[in-house]
Amino acid sequence: MRGIFLLALCALSLSCKKEGEVPVATAPKSPAFQMYKMSEMALLMEQMYVDNSRIKEAILADEAVADSLPAHYLRLLGATMTDPTDRDLFFNTQAELFLKAQRLVYEEPTQRKEHFNAMVESCIACHQVKCGGPIERIKKLLIP
Numbered sequence: 463m464r465g466i467f468l469l470a471l472c473a474l475s476l477s478c479k480k481e482g483e484v485p486v487a488t489a490p491k492s493p494a495f496q497m498y499k500m501s502e503m504a505l506l507m508e509q510m511y512v513d514n515s516r517i518k519e520a521i522l523a524d525e526a527v528a529d530s531l532p533a534h535y536l537r538l539l540g541a542t543m544t545d546p547t548d549r550d551l552f553f554n555t556q557a558e559l560f561l562k563a564q565r566l567v568y569e570e571p572t573q574r575k576e577h578f579n580a581m582v583e584s585c586i587a588c589h590q591v592k593c594g595g596p597i598e599r600i601k602k603l604l605i606p
């Protein structure tokens with residue numbers, strides 16, 4: 463039991479703490495580190511990060527992207543999280559706002575940079591409350 467609790471704690475700190483802020487318990491090579499498994503939500507977030515890095519490049523190169531929101535984004539509404547209590551009213555409200563913003567990025571062919579940056583701001587709005595660690599990384603998506 464205690465082991466499971468510790469593991470959950472490690473997983474939490476890995477996903478939401480700042481990079482480089484890894485606590486001693488999760489130092490590389492410790493068994494806990496090797497057993498760390500990302501939640502469905504964390505995997506989805508990484509997927510969204512990659513998708514949007516590609517979209518940013520496409521916008522900068524004036525190239526097209528898919529013209530409708532890929533279905534995997536809807537998993538935001540149901541994917542299991544490292545900390546299930548994170549799914550509260552705030553999360554659900556921010557998730558809906560984010561999906562709206564992300565949909566515009568795919569579906570609206572004009573003002574692409576503005577729609578893209580608004581979507582990134584909506585990632586950040588949820589993260590400011592729910593998961594501060596990745597914010598610096600997310601900001602790198604913004605198109606100057």
Ligand code: HEC
Binds near residue numbers: 477592
């Ligand atoms: C509605 C709230 C919300 C929105 C919107 C949101 N996130 Fe997250 N994000 C979270 C939560 C909660 C976690 C922690 C997930 C977990 O550990 O189960 C997370 C985790 C992450 C992680 C860390 C994943 C890991 O490796 O552990 C990254 C990176 C991330 N989000 C990027 C993004 C990006 C990029 C966007 C926008 C395209 C975004 N997020 C939008 C709530 C949100």
